[in-house]
Amino acid sequence: MSITAIVNKVFQTRQRELEAHVYAAEALQNKILKNLISRGRETEYGRKHLFDVMKGYESFTSHVPVNTYEELKNDIDRMRHGESDILWPGRIRWYAKSSGTTNDKSKFIPISDEGLQQIHYQGGKDVVALYLRNNPKSKLFDGKGLILGGSHSPNYNISNSLVGDLSAILIENINPLANLVRVPKKRTALLSDFEVKRDAIARQTLSKNVTNLSGVPSWMLSVLVRVMELSGKAHLEDVWPNLEVFFHGGIAFGPYRDQYKKLITKPDMHYMETYNASEGFFGIQDDPSDDAMLLMVDYGVFYEFIPMDEFENEHPTSVPLWGVELGKNYAMLISTSCGLWRYVIGDTVMFTSTRPYKFKITGRTKYFINAFGEELIMDNAEKGLAYACKETGAEIMEYTAAPVFMDDNAQCRHQWLIEFSKAPKDLALFASLLDRKLQELNSDYEAKRFKDITLQHLEIIPARRELFNDWLKSKGKLGGQHKVPRLSNSRKNIEELLNMQK
Numbered sequence: 001m002s003i004t005a006i007v008n009k010v011f012q013t014r015q016r017e018l019e020a021h022v023y024a025a026e027a028l029q030n031k032i033l034k035n036l037i038s039r040g041r042e043t044e045y046g047r048k049h050l051f052d053v054m055k056g057y058e059s060f061t062s063h064v065p066v067n068t069y070e071e072l073k074n075d076i077d078r079m080r081h082g083e084s085d086i087l088w089p090g091r092i093r094w095y096a097k098s099s100g101t102t103n104d105k106s107k108f109i110p111i112s113d114e115g116l117q118q119i120h121y122q123g124g125k126d127v128v129a130l131y132l133r134n135n136p137k138s139k140l141f142d143g144k145g146l147i148l149g150g151s152h153s154p155n156y157n158i159s160n161s162l163v164g165d166l167s168a169i170l171i172e173n174i175n176p177l178a179n180l181v182r183v184p185k186k187r188t189a190l191l192s193d194f195e196v197k198r199d200a201i202a203r204q205t206l207s208k209n210v211t212n213l214s215g216v217p218s219w220m221l222s223v224l225v226r227v228m229e230l231s232g233k234a235h236l237e238d239v240w241p242n243l244e245v246f247f248h249g250g251i252a253f254g255p256y257r258d259q260y261k262k263l264i265t266k267p268d269m270h271y272m273e274t275y276n277a278s279e280g281f282f283g284i285q286d287d288p289s290d291d292a293m294l295l296m297v298d299y300g301v302f303y304e305f306i307p308m309d310e311f312e313n314e315h316p317t318s319v320p321l322w323g324v325e326l327g328k329n330y331a332m333l334i335s336t337s338c339g340l341w342r343y344v345i346g347d348t349v350m351f352t353s354t355r356p357y358k359f360k361i362t363g364r365t366k367y368f369i370n371a372f373g374e375e376l377i378m379d380n381a382e383k384g385l386a387y388a389c390k391e392t393g394a395e396i397m398e399y400t401a402a403p404v405f406m407d408d409n410a411q412c413r414h415q416w417l418i419e420f421s422k423a424p425k426d427l428a429l430f431a432s433l434l435d436r437k438l439q440e441l442n443s444d445y446e447a448k449r450f451k452d453i454t455l456q457h458l459e460i461i462p463a464r465r466e467l468f469n470d471w472l473k474s475k476g477k478l479g480g481q482h483k484v485p486r487l488s489n490s491r492k493n494i495e496e497l498l499n500m501q502k
Contacts, residue, residue, distance in 0.1 A: 003141045007140075017298075021297055033302045033335070043086060049064050081161075082160070087339030095108040095162065096166040108168075109338070109340075116173060118300040118337055121339070124170075127284055130284055139242060142242070145181055146210050146212070146215075147171075148201070185204060202230055211243060213247065216249070217251060228263070245271070246271050248271065249273060249275060253273060253481050254384045279336065279338075282296060301335070302337050304318045304333035304342065318333060325351070331347075331365050332344075348361070348362045362377055369488070369489055372403070374444050375446040378486050385434060392429060394422055396420055397419040397421045404489065412454075419465065
């Protein structure tokens with residue numbers, strides 16, 4: 001009997017528990033909310049917002065405001081300076097460093113001991129539980145897992161609080177037994193220089209029996225390309241014949257799918273999407289035939305949703321999980337056992353099912369283009385690019401897009417900066433296919449494009465190789481969980497990139 005077959009028996013109880021997501025999601029969420037309110041009563045934030053008189057969801061929303069990072073920042077700063085019982089009972093020592101806000105270079109997301117276990121590690125365990133349920137003949141634990149972590153290893157900050165990328169924090173606190181089935185070495189995994197780390201990981205894993213990969217598609221691809229360079233092999237399965245699954249998250253997999261299929265040609269390779277962030281672990285692709293993810297409703301996270309057509313309102317409507325509608329675009333709010341209360345995480349989602357609750361990530365509350373009333377979201381962009389790539393044989397590494405505002409002749413358009421790993425033979429055809437698909441996907445974009453009256457045909461500028469990596473490097477954000485902003489209403493990012501293109 002393989003090691004994986006033995007380990008699978010450990011996961012069978014949890015596999016049965018996860019069946020409750022189908023018929024008891026609402027009850028599980030109410031239980032989570034009740035527990036969060038109970039624990040919140042012990043905090044300064046709970047006393048300020050009258051947690052002791054709360055009876056349920058309605059009173060919770062009437063007493064607790066919707067929060068962005070800016071609203072909680074002062075409290076988080078106090079916590080980082082060593083104060084206790086502010087947003088969550090006790091003292092929180094760990095803080096996940098995340099991409100910044102308008103006013104700050106970085107956000108520092110509190111990670112309580114409860115949140116670490118109940119949310120982040122539980123999510124990782126459930127990924128394995130669901131994968132083994134779907135693949136009972138798996139040999140996952142008969143080899144090693146290549147886990148690509150962040151670029152900021154934890155270090156003492158103020159008042160002995162520890163700050164680092166979430167993935168690095170997880171590596172620091174992981175059960176030592178897990179190190180028996182993962183690569184690279186901890187010291188390598190926590191290297192800050194991604195270019196050095198990339199080479200070190202490739203060299204350390206070349207001779208290992210790697211059965212599974214975990215990480216962000218773009219950064220993992222960079223590591224795998226280095227593995228291929230060092231090995232001289234034609235395909236990745238020639239290096240790691242027992243490789244069977246890539247657990248991916250952080251960015252959409254669509255633009256990278258064809259590149260992975262060329263790199264890994266074995267027909268039984270599996271791909272499984274996860275939705276984990278510094279703020280929590282929220283979703284897992286539980287069905288290989290369905291690209292939607294199962295919302296994880298029994299962790300230390302209570303979910304709410306704001307319809308995107310109300311998001312900019314001064315007092316937007318929010319609904320709990322049992323109030324969502326299928327096919328509607330929502331901004332997600334979370335309240336967690338890390339002390340985030342009705343927190344706007346910044347992602348937008350759309351539900352495809354309610355028994356169980358399954359969803360797709362459609363974009364970011366800030367990553368969209370609505371300069372002319374077109375309301376273009378990331379989901380539109382990803383699908384449009386996937387279509388244009390399929391029709392032309394092109395392959396994309398990175399991209400960003402922004403509006404070109406009206407000139408003296410009232411001419412305006414969207415400008416796309418794309419780094420191709422395989423450029424289309426006819427760039428004009430690629431642009432035309434992308435534009436046409438966007439019109440099919442988005443009626444507002446179609447209306448603005450009608451006869452070129454409001455919005456002219458989009459423009460594509462091919463980016464030089466490594467442009468986006470160079471841009472991220474210039475900001476100290478190369479590697480790890482850092483992502484290129486895909487869509488923006490502002491030209492700030494694209495102008496910086498174009499200046500580096502010269």
